[in-house]
Amino acid sequence: MFFLKKTRKSDGWLSFALLADGIAAASVRCAPSARPAVAISHFALGGNGADALDKVGRELHASQYRSVVLLAGGEYQIVTVDAPNVPADELRTAVRWRLKDMLDFPVDDATVDVLDIPVDTSAAVRASHSLFALAARNSIIKPRQERFTAAKIGLDAIDIPEMAQRNISAMIEPEGRGVAMLSFGDDGALLTVTFMGELYLSRRIDVPLADVLDADFDRKHASFDKITLEVQRSLDHFDRQFHFISVASLVLAPSGASGLEEYLSSNLYTPVSTMDLADVFDLGQAPQLAGAAEQQRFFLALGAALRHDESEPGQQINLFNPLFRKQTQLWTTPVLGQALAAVLVGALLTAWYANQNVATLQREAELGRQMLAQREVRLAKVKAEFAPRGKSAEVALDLAEAETRxxxxxxxAAVLERGELGNTIGFAGYFKALARQQLAGVWLTGVSIGAGGTDLAVQGRALDPALVPAYLGRLTKEQVMRGKAFGSLKIGPPAAAGEPGATAARFVEFNLESTMAEVAK
Structure with missing residues (x-):
């Protein structure tokens, strides 16, 4: 709905540093293979309350950015603790329990976050794993969030100076070596050591900016002595604890302090140089940052503006406490009135639309009833014209007769297949076979075929009894004779030869009788 619409924020961060004399706000634009360009470097002289923030926010269109504010050095505590062996989602709870004896205020009244300290991945023996534990009083976090809420600036993160300084130090690290950086502010000096873009050391030195800018020679050099001693001790301790990191140099953040670089160079074994922000930032849109004093004022604000998203790899902290987020009252009286009006209009439109649909549905239902009545009339006519016919007795009789036939x-056909009627192919084949098999000295006197061709009897005469077996052998080679066996063979003189006074016959008579036989396979 239009009254719930939110302004789309850009990808950049707008950082705020609440200084003693006013508000420093900064934003940078980052592009691949180019120095970050300073887009905003605005300083509002005066107070840093909600009214002043509101004015700055309106001038800079803060609603178009994600906003981050820096805590001052005395508004939080940072301590090193051993990393507890717990899952990541339980890490803050475990660290909070360990901090209860390390803070100068009750841990239950603190907002806590943790910062991982990377270990030497190339070490043969795994070193102990440590964390930076950060804690800030809720009595500081809650009013800070409420101040931004009152100024109508949507606060997304609360950061610390160590991380802002880390962001700038990471841009000047030489390949494979670490960098120590020393900056000054109203709350003292801050020494950090970074390696591969990660924070490994943080030390506060009780020497504010005013002490290194003091015009009195003796007081200023007393401050230089204190700084030298603290820096040397810190670097020696760092070398013992993180021996795998070689610190290339000590870089001094812009401060305008004369003589500090020379003094440290003559008393430290580490090379010392002073930074110019123009070497790491594109100041084309911020010519007012040419001087050291202005660079010192915006140093931490620019570092905080380099903040990366928490979803990206690398160290990141956020002390913003969601418990103190002011709940937006969407259902205020004007908004509630608009919502009720919208609901009423929607209900009226729904009722009108429903009435229209009901009338349409009633017309369609009536039309459907009329069509149904017409179809029922047509169905009745069809049933009357095409009544089912009864069975015909004549047709049934013809069908029964046909089935009988x-x-x-x-x-x-079954009788023929079984051979119950005997030979069904005739007797011509037998006679052709007998005619083809002619043997000199053998002649037939009679042929008898019976039982449908199953039984065969052949009578004949032969001049020599030895011719009968030869004839029989030739006869059985005929196709029609195959499968037949001659079960009876009689050879003898003619019947008349046995009578008294009869002369001896010159031939013999034979009688062959056959039966069916199975042919061996």
């Missing part, structure tokens, strides 16, 4: 034909 069909069964008779089937029975006859």
């Amino acid at each position: 069909l069964q008779a034909l089937r029975d006859a």
Whole structure:
């Protein structure tokens, strides 16, 4: 709905540093293979309350950015603790329990976050793993969030100076070596050591900016002595604890302090140089940052503006406490009135639309009833015209007769297949076979075929009894004679030869009788 619409924020950060004399706000634009360009470097002289923030926010269109504010050095505590062996989602709870004896205020009244300290991944023996534990009083976090809420600036993160300084130090690290950086502010000096873009050391030195800018020679050099001693001790301790990191140099953040670089160079074994922000930032849109004093004022604000998203790899902290986020009252009286009006209009439109649909549905239902009545009338007419006919007795009789004839034909075919009627192919084959087999000295006197061709009897005469077996052998080679066995063979003189006074016959008579036999396979 239009009254719930939110302004889309850009990808950049707008950082705020609440200084003693006013508000420093900064934003940078980052592009690949180019120095970060300073887009905003605004300083509002005066107070840093909600009214002043509101004015700055409106001038800079803060609603178009994600906003981050820096805590001052005395508004939080940072301590080093051993990393507890717990899952990541339980890490803050475990660290909070360890901090209860390390803070100068009750841990239950603190907002806590942790910062991982990377270990030497190339070490043969795994070193102990440590964390930076950060804690800030809720009595500081809650009013800070409420101040931004009152100024109508949507605060997304609360950061610390160590991380802002880390962001700038990471841009000047030489390949494979670490960098120590020393900056000054109203709350003292801050020494950090970074390696591969990660924070490894943080030390506060009780020497504010005013002490290194003091015009009195003796007081200023007393401050230089204190700084030298604290820096040397810190670097020696760092070298013992993180021996795998070689610190290339000590870089002094812009401060305008004369003589500090020379003094440290003559008393430290580490090379010392002073930074110019123009070497790491594109100041084309911020010519007012040419001087050391202005660079010192915006140093931490610019570092905080380099903040990366928490979803990206690398160290990141955020002391913003969601418990103190002011709940937006969406249902205020004007908004509630608009919502009720919208609901009323929607209800009226719904009722009108429903009435229209009901009328339409009623017309369609009536039309459907009329069509149904017409179809029922047509169905009745069709049933009357095409009534089902009864069975015909004549057709049933013809069908029964046809089935009887069909069964008779089937029975006859079965008889023929079984050979119950004997030979069904005639007797011509037998006679052709007998005619083809002519043997000199053998002649037939009679042929008898019976039992449908199953039984065969052949009578004949032969001049020599030895011719009969030869004839029989030739006869059985005929196709029609195969499968037949001559079960009876009689050879003898003619019947008349046995009578008294009869002369001896010159031939013999034979009688062959056959039966069916199985042919061996």
